[in-house]
Amino acid sequence: MKLETVGKNIIRVDGLAKVTGKATYPQDLYMDNMLYGKTLRSTKPHANIKVDTKKAEKIPGVIKILTYRDVPYNHHGVLFKDHEVFCAKKVRSIGDPIAFVVATCEKTATKALEEIEVEYEELEAVFDPIKAMDEKAPKVHDKSNIIYKYQLRRGDIEEGFKQCDVIVEEEYKTSMVDHAFLQPEAGIAYLENDTVVVCVSTQYPHFDQLEIAEALKIPLDKVKVINPAVGGAFGGREDITMQIHLALATRLIGRPVKAIYTRQESFVAHSKRHPMIMRYKTGANRAGRLIAMEATIVGDTGAYASWAINILRKSGVHATGPYEIPNVKVDSYAVYTNNPFAGAMRGFGATQVPIAHEQQMDILAERLNIDPIRFRLENCFKKGSTTATGQILEESIPLERTIKEVEKQMKKSVVGGV
């Protein structure tokens, strides 16, 4: 087979538009007769709400203020429909959308946000995912806060720990991280005959189309999603933010509607990386072989599930790290709290667990008085290894080579800079 691109330097197709400033991101779109939308968001993490838009509606230049009453089907979400397009009775985290003001200019829309009266009746909130797992904890949705449990078992965990000469037990925590893609969310929606067109930077246009159609209760072929240039995403554009608000506004008003989030609003509007609490117990014998590992991983998905199930499953699958361990027990949980919601972010659950399993490796190596690199080489996956999930690795596993190369580079004296 003749390869035309593999192994060659190819100029990316959108490169020219991007170096000349001609690439079009949604904020770069302007239309005749267009209106501007601004979102009113919750300032409380858990509260019953009553919303009064009457005063704001009277401001000259305000065309319409959308609330839950305007949404035919007020739900969306990638795995569970646990987000509301606009909160109806209750807010579950700071930043939850409550209303969408459409006005002739941005300034008027911003002014109108201040005139919307929201009465908050604060509810007890839960921010610690371990506490949230307790049956008596405040319920974020009207059911258990534990939305997912993944279990992985290999060998005999109790027997395994009996064979260990050294056992290390530690708890590790990772923090919430924002993608902070450089282009804040922006979009414009308009009508093309009876079709609603939404231009928005997204990682998931076909699913956005489905969620817009469901929320508006219109056929799928009456919704068109156009994805212009995307200014970074890293997982943070996999959930709906402004898509349904814009589609609904243009459908009800009949004019193009544009919205651009500020950086601050962007932070509260999209998902985060799941903070995780990871309790690890890892044991090895004097010869430097890993024998048993037990881990409990709790992922804080905040007020909405987003991709929590897939992410905590992935954390569980990757909990051993790239090491062969004959006896393994892993339980991983995804838990609702009133924190900002967590979802996809580069690595999708595989990024957090190395914080735990690699520090366990270092501590074990120190206790066993073995060089940490030798200890890793002794235990790492090789061709023919079996993972904790039972997969036999038959293809390329260049980990040994990688570790040796890293060791070589570490030994060279390196001065900072690129």
Next chain:
Amino acid sequence: MKKIALNINGEEYVVDINEDMRLIDLLRDKLHFTGTKEGCGEGECGACTVIMDGETVNSCMVLAFQAEGREIITIEGVGNGEALHPIQKAFLEEGAVQCGFCIPGMVLSAKALLDKKPAPTRNEIREGISGNLCRCTGYNKIVDAIDKASKYLKEEGETK
């Protein structure tokens, strides 16, 4: 309302502005130089970088009236029509472009640097783009591109 005159990319403009209008709003919303990007609105990210009288500024931190009588260069003013500027050419060749949102600002910071210092060291290049964030974390290739652009400009100077 206020009327101001300024030069953008070599052309004279006389425009009506509001007193509280930022330079970025004048460029984007009024004159549709949309190559200038807004990433943070508070002078942190550098996506809105333009060159004003030879110095880079964050156009979100400059009010439009402050640009009166000044010479502004935006990304639309880099290169001449069809031909790419050597900086743009080098960015393309080195694969320094990913999502692209930081690129106009990066190119302008690179231009301001190379206009003053045609052969910067890699550390000087890093300093030159220290006001521009790239969240795709493509800094190494951007530094490579500016280094290459510096060589292109030198060759261009020698042939002239």
